[in-house]
Amino acid sequence: MEAFGLLLHGFAVLLTWKTLVLMMVGLVLGIFVGVLPGLGGPNGVAILLPLTFTMDPTSAIVMLSCIYWGALFGGAITSILFNIPGEAWSVATTFDGYPMAQQGRAAEALTAAFTSSFIGSLVAVLLITFLAPMISSFALKFGPPEFFAVYLLTFCSFVGLGREAKHKTVISMSLGLLLAGIGMDTVSGNLRMTFGSAELLRGINFLVAVIGLFGISEILLTMEERLALRGHAASISLRVVLGVWKDLPKYWATLLRSSFIGCWLGITPGGAIAASFMGYNLAKRFSKDPESFGKGRIEGVFAPETAAHASGTAALLPMLALGIPGSGTAAILLGGLMVWGLNPGPLLFVEHKDFVWGLIASMYLGNVVGLVLVLTTVPIFASILRVPFAAVAPMIVVSCAIGAYAIQNAMFDIWLMLGFGVVGYVFKKIGIPLAPFTLALVLGNRAEDAFRLSMIGSGGDLKVFWSNGLVGSITTLAIVLLFWPVIDGMLSRVGWTQRTRATSP
Amino acid sequence: MSQTDLEIVVDDPTAPEDDSPSVVSSGTVEIVVCLLLLALAATLGYDNWRTGASWDSTGPEPGYFPFYLSVILGGGSLYGLIVALLARRAASETFVTRAQARRVLAVFVPTLLFCLVMQFLGLYVASFLLISGFMRLVGKIALWKSLLTAFLFTAIMFVTFDVAFDVIMPKGPLEAAFGR
Numbered sequence: 025m026e027a028f029g030l031l032l033h034g035f036a037v038l039l040t041w042k043t044l045v046l047m048m049v050g051l052v053l054g055i056f057v058g059v060l061p062g063l064g065g066p067n068g069v070a071i072l073l074p075l076t077f078t079m080d081p082t083s084a085i086v087m088l089s090c091i092y093w094g095a096l097f098g099g100a101i102t103s104i105l106f107n108i109p110g111e112a113w114s115v116a117t118t119f120d121g122y123p124m125a126q127q128g129r130a131a132e133a134l135t136a137a138f139t140s141s142f143i144g145s146l147v148a149v150l151l152i153t154f155l156a157p158m159i160s161s162f163a164l165k166f167g168p169p170e171f172f173a174v175y176l177l178t179f180c181s182f183v184g185l186g187r188e189a190k191h192k193t194v195i196s197m198s199l200g201l202l203l204a205g206i207g208m209d210t211v212s213g214n215l216r217m218t219f220g221s222a223e224l225l226r227g228i229n230f231l232v233a234v235i236g237l238f239g240i241s242e243i244l245l246t247m248e249e250r251l252a253l254r255g256h257a258a259s260i261s262l263r264v265v266l267g268v269w270k271d272l273p274k275y276w277a278t279l280l281r282s283s284f285i286g287c288w289l290g291i292t293p294g295g296a297i298a299a300s301f302m303g304y305n306l307a308k309r310f311s312k313d314p315e316s317f318g319k320g321r322i323e324g325v326f327a328p329e330t331a332a333h334a335s336g337t338a339a340l341l342p343m344l345a346l347g348i349p350g351s352g353t354a355a356i357l358l359g360g361l362m363v364w365g366l367n368p369g370p371l372l373f374v375e376h377k378d379f380v381w382g383l384i385a386s387m388y389l390g391n392v393v394g395l396v397l398v399l400t401t402v403p404i405f406a407s408i409l410r411v412p413f414a415a416v417a418p419m420i421v422v423s424c425a426i427g428a429y430a431i432q433n434a435m436f437d438i439w440l441m442l443g444f445g446v447v448g449y450v451f452k453k454i455g456i457p458l459a460p461f462t463l464a465l466v467l468g469n470r471a472e473d474a475f476r477l478s479m480i481g482s483g484g485d486l487k488v489f490w491s492n493g494l495v496g497s498i499t500t501l502a503i504v505l506l507f508w509p510v511i512d513g514m515l516s517r518v519g520w521t522q523r524t525r526a527t528s529p
Numbered sequence: 530m531s532q533t534d535l536e537i538v539v540d541d542p543t544a545p546e547d548d549s550p551s552v553v554s555s556g557t558v559e560i561v562v563c564l565l566l567l568a569l570a571a572t573l574g575y576d577n578w579r580t581g582a583s584w585d586s587t588g589p590e591p592g593y594f595p596f597y598l599s600v601i602l603g604g605g606s607l608y609g610l611i612v613a614l615l616a617r618r619a620a621s622e623t624f625v626t627r628a629q630a631r632r633v634l635a636v637f638v639p640t641l642l643f644c645l646v647m648q649f650l651g652l653y654v655a656s657f658l659l660i661s662g663f664m665r666l667v668g669k670i671a672l673w674k675s676l677l678t679a680f681l682f683t684a685i686m687f688v689t690f691d692v693a694f695d696v697i698m699p700k701g702p703l704e705a706a707f708g709r
Contacts, residue, residue, distance in 0.1 A: 074696060075690075077694070077696060078696070189612075194601065194604075194605040195566060195602060195605040195609060198599075198602040198605060199569075201598050202573055202595055202598045202599060202602060205594065205595040205598070209591040211591070212587075212591045214580060214581075214591040216576070216577065216580055216595060217573055217576050217577065219576065240640070243636055244633050244636055244637060247632045247633060247635065247636045248625070248629040248632055248633050249545075249629075412664075412668050412670060413668075414663060414664055414667050414668020415664050415670065415678055418639070418659045418660040418663040418664070419660060421643065421659065422643075422656040422659060422660065422682070423686075425643070425647070425656075426652065426686065426690060426696075429699065430690070433697065438644050439644060442641065442644055445640075450562060451562075453555065453624060454555055454558055454559045454562060456562075472595075475594060476588060476589050479588060480587070480588035480589075484588070484589075
């Protein structure tokens with residue numbers, strides 16, 4: 025009940041004209057970046073972050089998180105109308121969403137997608153409301169070994185549970201951790217990996233890296249492809265919306281199952297992509313008529329959208345409660361918190377109650393407003409795609425440059441951004457994942473500090489990571505997750521588990 | 530009522546040809562990237578070793594944590610190199626075709642010039658030149674549309690960042706002439 029009272033306080037913080045206007049602006053910008061090919065949630069948040077530098081933290085995070093919700097909603101528009109998944113997690117939505125549009129049921133498919141997105145997010149926000157304060161108050165008892173163990177768990181689960189080749193995830197993560205260490209060592213004051221460069225004394229700001237990795241590289245990748253589009257236009261009427269909503273109870277099991285999968289994969293770093301495919305596959309497996317999937321079945325839209333949005337939202341839970349982001353976008357939001365001088369993690373719930381509960385309240389309100397906004401403005405946003413990409417691309421480049429420069433007012437950062445753009449382009453094309461890189465760049469210094477403090481405390485004895493039940497369990501779990509593919513293979517060989525793979529219909 | 534009879538059609542007159550020859554294979558790029566990462570790991574590892582990668586009386590030295598990360602990065606890159614070399618014998622995917630490379634360079638080169646010009650003319654003038662030039666030369670969009678779009682976008686950015694939000698951007702002689 026305490027959470028409920030604090031949430032009401034959050035709504036009181038939030039319900040000012042200024043914040044509501046920022047929320048609307050964030051949602052519109054978010055849907056815009058979600059619809060445009062070549063942009064998406066992480067890019068949108070990273071590029072628009074500098075706009076929020078002069079705002080108070082609550083207004084800033086509300087606007088940024090609304091960009092995130094908006095981008096999540098916007099992705100479904102291109103998937104269903106154009107068969108182009110704006111984000112990887114929208115791929116599963118195209119399986120049944122596009123056939124529905126071809127059958128003249130685009131409005132129905134879009135309503136299903138937006139509604140299920142809302143339901144998935146709502147379940148995850150409820151989880152955050154009631155679970156995050158409990159986790160954070162528990163985490164207040166953590167010392168450096170416990171924190172390092174949690175960081176280790178995050179890194180190991182990325183390696184063990186990720187879909188990419190393991191060595192590529194290891195390369196991405198270790199590179200991110202190394203780059204995070206460039207500059208002045210916070211403990212001893214020594215310079216590391218600067219090679220005499222005055223520019224590198226500041227270190228590499230992770231937002232500059234993110235803008236290059238996600239923004240510039242995405243422009244290069246998008247330009248490389250054919251940009252001709254042919255799709256269906258659609259407007260949504262109240263009759264269609266009410267028709268879809270009336271049928272919702274029929275799909276309660278799919279919605280509940282997908283929400284659960286999404287929340288689980290959001291908290292662990294499984295991610296929205298895995299969640300959407302798993303949601304889709306399980307809906308198909310439990311269906312009485314699995315053959316109809318892929319031919320325009322509404323459940324095939326409900327399942328992946330619910331799971332993806334539950335996952336995207338739940339990824340904010342570990343960020344708020346422990347200071348460990350569950351996704352790339354959550355990592356960028358966490359970077360934003362640090363820019364405003366806030367220290368993400370358990371103390372946030374104690375020291376900045378207004379901020380945390382304002383943010384949680386904005387998740388509820390942002391989703392409701394977002395749902396209404398997308399249902400009423402689909403034709404406008406779909407027509408954005410008529411704008412030639414040759415006009416959009418240089419504008420995105422300029423926005424990226426503004427974002428990169430504004431962070432530290434350094435020209436060097438513009439060049440770094442460009443360099444990271446090339447790195448991102450090459451990495452994406454050869455399958456080196458960027459999410460572990462971003463996460464490592466954000467958490468690198470904190471993980472190192474926790475490790476060094478633990479080692480100083482124990483006199484260099486690694487047994488400190490098994491010194492009590494809690495830290496021992498987390499460290500052991502981290503190692504189990506690191507070797508999960510091997511363990512899973514062994515278990516499946518003896519018939520204990522059955523390997524599941526994401527498949528298209 | 531859904532209007533599915535209406536279609537949104539966007540053509541791409543400069544689309545890359547499907548039968549364009551390959552410039553380089555993914556396998557070759559993977560080998561080059563692994564070699565570069567290996568070199569980076571060795572350089573950073575050496576620097577951290579030099580800074581101090583062992584223990585002293587106060588605990589781990591500054592290079593301790595990054596040194597072992599360099600070792601992990603080196604190990605991962607070496608493994609990747611071996612995998613890429615072994616996989617090269619099988620049919621390798623195309624990394625980029627000639628037509629695609631042309632389009633990527635059509636974005637990358639103007640972006641590079643934009644960064645360079647920004648140092649001398651400031652961000653806003655460079656933005657105007659990038660947007661108008663890109664729309665006209667790459668997108669083949671009418672000159673007046675290109676100039677108007679570039680001017681409006683640059684003006685909006687100036688008002689938003691420099692005036693409304695007080696985020697100072699690099700300026701050049703034009704802004705100086707107007708006293709900014």
